[in-house]
Amino acid sequence: MRTYKAILHDNQIEWLERPPETSGALQVYVTFPEEQDSEISSKRGKLMAEVLAELARRDTFSTIPDPVAWQRELRAERALPDRDV
Template sequence: MLKTFNAILKNNSIQWLDETPKIELDTSVNVYVTFLEEITINQTKSNGQKMAEALSKISKNNIFANINPQKWQQETRQDRLLPNRD
């Protein structure tokens, strides 16, 4: 016969609220967990609009205007020399 025990699951630990089941601590016991309340997961709200505004401000400042992309790439990548190539 299946018995039901009232408990709270918190941080992957069970806290028994009413009657505590008699279980040997060194054995494994199969259990079924039923959530009585809908679990709400905190979802971070997207700040897409704020991000778009920030990127727009950065693009208006034209901070990369004085950078030579080819020279920057050569300095950043620091490629090794390849045989038979200039």
């Protein structure tokens, strides 16, 4: 079984990517997500805010004198996908 992303408008399916190749009618199974994406994003955002507040409370990054320079160093050290070094 293959999965294709689509949006259901009333009784019409709008494919969000290339639809399956068919000739004629095709039986499909539609599965609805338990939560809407906006609800999930909202929960993730709240959790992220709580985690960041806890990191600030613990003074986690206080030993880093220049956070911008530290972040540049970290980014420079990692290999980027599909790029020769």
